Amino acid sequence: MYKLFFKIILLQSLIYSHQFFLTTTEVRLSDNQESLEITIQTFTHDVEALLKNASFNLANLGSEREDDKIDDFIIDYLSNNFIIQDHYWRYLGKKIDGDFTLFFLEIDKFDSPSSVAVFNTIFMDMYSKQKNIMNVYGTKNVQSSTMTIEEPAFKFEL
Numbered sequence: 269m270y271k272l273f274f275k276i277i278l279l280q281s282l283i284y285s286h287q288f289f290l291t292t293t294e295v296r297l298s299d300n301q302e303s304l305e306i307t308i309q310t311f312t313h314d315v316e317a318l319l320k321n322a323s324f325n326l327a328n329l330g331s332e333r334e335d336d337k338i339d340d341f342i343i344d345y346l347s348n349n350f351i352i353q354d355h356y357w358r359y360l361g362k363k364i365d366g367d368f369t370l371f372f373l374e375i376d377k378f379d380s381p382s383s384v385a386v387f388n389t390i391f392m393d394m395y396s397k398q399k400n401i402m403n404v405y406g407t408k409n410v411q412s413s414t415m416t417i418e419e420p421a422f423k424f425e426l
Contacts, residue, residue, distance in 0.1 A: 355378065
């Protein structure tokens with residue numbers, strides 16, 4: 269009986285201690301097809317770990333009293349880790365909703381060549397098992413890719 273109890277406790281601790289290393293990014297052409305709308309969904313605990321590593325106080329994260337420098341840091345971080353070939357995105361803001369944090373970006377006057385490459389290494393500097401899923405909703409189809417440390421780039425067509 270003792271061994272069975274121990275195995276159950278061990279199994280539960282393994283299941284609940286498992287962490288997911290995942291972000292999901294959605295890219296869509298705006299209704300007027302002049303801009304590209306980007307939403308990056310992350311786990312809030314990963315954002316908190318990133319900010320803690322940069323020595324930010326997280327007491328007011330997501331509130332009106334949040335340190336203004338946090339958004340500046342996030343913009344710099346995303347600028348280095350989420351790059352769309354030949355385009356510059358504009359940071360629109362973030363939304364912290366419990367376990368998830370959403371980042372909103374936009375590329376105004378998106379002039380789409382035949383294909384565009386994306387480099388996405390968000391959180392790969394923190395987690396070697398990080399995977400970044402990207403879904404691109406084009407005018408004719410949906411393209412998806414999972415980016416990893418070994419393959420951090422994806423080419424898509426709109």
